[in-house]
Amino acid sequence: MSEGRTLHVHILRFDPHLKDDKPRIETFELREAPGMTLYIALNDIRKYLDNSLKFDFVCRAGICGSCAMLINGRPGLACRTLTSKLDAHISLAPLPVFELIGDLSVHTGNWMRGMSERLETWIHTQKAPDIDRMEERMEPELAEAIYELDRCIECGCCIAGCGTIQMRESFVGAVGLNKIARYRLDPRDERSDAQLYQLIGDEDGVFGCMSLLGCADVCPKELPLQSQIAYLRRKMVQIGK
Numbered sequence: 001m002s003e004g005r006t007l008h009v010h011i012l013r014f015d016p017h018l019k020d021d022k023p024r025i026e027t028f029e030l031r032e033a034p035g036m037t038l039y040i041a042l043n044d045i046r047k048y049l050d051n052s053l054k055f056d057f058v059c060r061a062g063i064c065g066s067c068a069m070l071i072n073g074r075p076g077l078a079c080r081t082l083t084s085k086l087d088a089h090i091s092l093a094p095l096p097v098f099e100l101i102g103d104l105s106v107h108t109g110n111w112m113r114g115m116s117e118r119l120e121t122w123i124h125t126q127k128a129p130d131i132d133r134m135e136e137r138m139e140p141e142l143a144e145a146i147y148e149l150d151r152c153i154e155c156g157c158c159i160a161g162c163g164t165i166q167m168r169e170s171f172v173g174a175v176g177l178n179k180i181a182r183y184r185l186d187p188r189d190e191r192s193d194a195q196l197y198q199l200i201g202d203e204d205g206v207f208g209c210m211s212l213l214g215c216a217d218v219c220p221k222e223l224p225l226q227s228q229i230a231y232l233r234r235k236m237v238q239i240g241k
């Protein structure tokens with residue numbers, strides 16, 4: 001029975017904006033409550049033990065992607081992780097790769113925006129906007145397939161778990177490749193495969209991926225990253241030839 005345990009939460013603390021601050025591990029002890037998530041534990045730490053602790057959250061329901069962090073070295077969402085599933089000693093650290101705001105808080109938004117602008121992750125169409133026009137019909141199976149890939153919450157876990165990005169900062173990661181797969185499926189986006197090749201047909205795109213699938217292992221939304229990356233690669237090889 002894990003209920004009522006004393007948790008020892010070891011947190012990597014560092015605020016790059018504070019002069020002379022140094023990275024260090026600080027340990028907080030608290031009593032585990034039934035159904036406690038890491039988000040609740042962090043909130044209790046901030047409320048009762050140290051109100052200077054920085055971490056991000058918005059939805060507390062696995063929807064906004066804000067609370068991603070390294071949990072015992074593995075990327076995951078604090079609000080979707082039950083403390084009862086973990087040992088009483090828990091190590092927390094900020095996601096690597098992203099700009100550190102302080103402690104467990106990182107700026108995933110900057111990175112995601114840069115990736116989105118680079119890959120132009122929006123519908124490209126020559127059709128003039130017409131707000132009176134009826135929405136075009138789409139087969140439910142296709143809408144479902146697009147929705148499946150659209151479930152990405154831009155949490156950054158796949159980036160933090162990616163070996164390629166540790167070596168090549170400009171790699172677009174599984175999140176970027178998944179977005180291209182999503183727009184490629186969408187008939188409203190008129191970009192051809194040859195145009196998409198210009199965006200991801202290089203080492204910063206689909207040919208930089210080493211297919212070790214750390215991304216798929218840690219994606220909290222269980223997106224089909226493995227099959228999408230493999231399919232995109234086959235398509236881009238054909239176009240490249």
Ligand code: SF4
Binds near residue numbers: 155158174218
């Ligand atoms: S693909 Fe998965 S892990 Fe990557 S940002 Fe989207 S939801 Fe997070």
Ligand code: SF4
Binds near residue numbers: 211213
């Ligand atoms: S499969 Fe590709 S995108 Fe996924 S973690 Fe490995 S290198 Fe990164």
Ligand code: FES
Binds near residue numbers: 058062064078080
């Ligand atoms: S707080 Fe939104 S995903 Fe965790």
